[in-house]
Amino acid sequence: MTLVCRKYRVEHVLSCPKGGFPSLRHNEIRDITANLLSEVCNNVCIEPHLQPISGEHLPGTTANITEGARLDIAANGLWGGRFERTYFDVRVFNPHAASNRQTNPYRKHEMVKKRAYESRIQEIEHSSFTPLVMSSTGGLGPASTSTYKRLATLLAAKWDQPYTFTMNWLRCRLSFSLLRSSIQAIRGARSTAGKASKATSLPIDLVISESLITDH
Template sequence: MTYKRGGFVCIRHDEVRDVTASMLREVCRDVSTEPTLLPLDGEHMQYRTANIDNEARVDLSARGFWTRRRRAFMEIRIFDPMAACHRGISLEAAHQRNEQEKIRAYGERIQHVDQGSFTPLVLTTSGGMGPKVKCFYSRLADVMAEKKHQPRSHVVAWMRCRLSLSLLRSALLCLRGTRYSAPTTIDIAGLDYQATVVECGILV
């Protein structure tokens, strides 16, 4: 759960990425996973920890999410709040630390070179959300509810449940391991969020 590398940790990260991408495809254009950023051409970054690799990638991008026609970039981080590096600080401070690390790595480059917006999506292994990821999923729920003509409360309830189940499955995978993981496809096109929430008994 605390180690930063390994196949199970990648699965934990990738499942949240793919679920979020499927939601974005319902409301945005030009959605892609792991898009390559534009290469630097002599630009100087303010922070030493900025990613200056010409093959640098982020987890997600979508056009028109925050601003019309402007490309939005998202980078996901899922951390264990019980890890040794977070002992002695509050949960809010741990979220802020992880958000700032992502912003220093990608924010300035995306804003000035790719001419886009950047949002760090920082979650805990148990489903806790930082301030920026809360704002992101709140905006996503608003747009999905408006486009699908469904109650926002049901869209939010479905979204929270879907993300929680993804994190729970991947956490169990990290703890117990597995010999085989069947590939899964995520398709929510045409999904009736209200009916799904009611049928599953999800609290709104």
């Protein structure tokens, strides 16, 4: 007779912090996004520290006023002019969790991020803030969808590739990253996840053709 742990269910393993799997999943998406941004944006950095608050009043009771707070990515030139700075914060949530079944989880998690950081970014950093919310099964929130569409547009122009091919390639990278992390969490491997490879000027049309990815 085989005994199975009651907690070992998909909704549990995709959220369980044991082994650091949620952090590995989050960090790989962060690194992939930062590498792609570095292809078309200026002054891209990972985990930038925010300026300390010195007497400023931030609206709302949930604004993050912690000294030493930092976000996942900062980059110049994605939105607006080349010197316009945007801060990004990644959240990958488990859509199978009970807390994400009753409401629109993408908008809920976006609002949590915005309430925590948007006013501070606007008032202290004088920049814009974009939450990158996605599910562990590959879904993207509204802000993430807009961000990656804009990123694909800039990459397609730089690499002289069709937008549809570039967008499919970008979605493929994100989806496979999330798939790898989900499999790793379910299998319970304890090896360290490899670092995301740096994006380069690739023959995206050949990649799409060989992988039989089509735009629907």
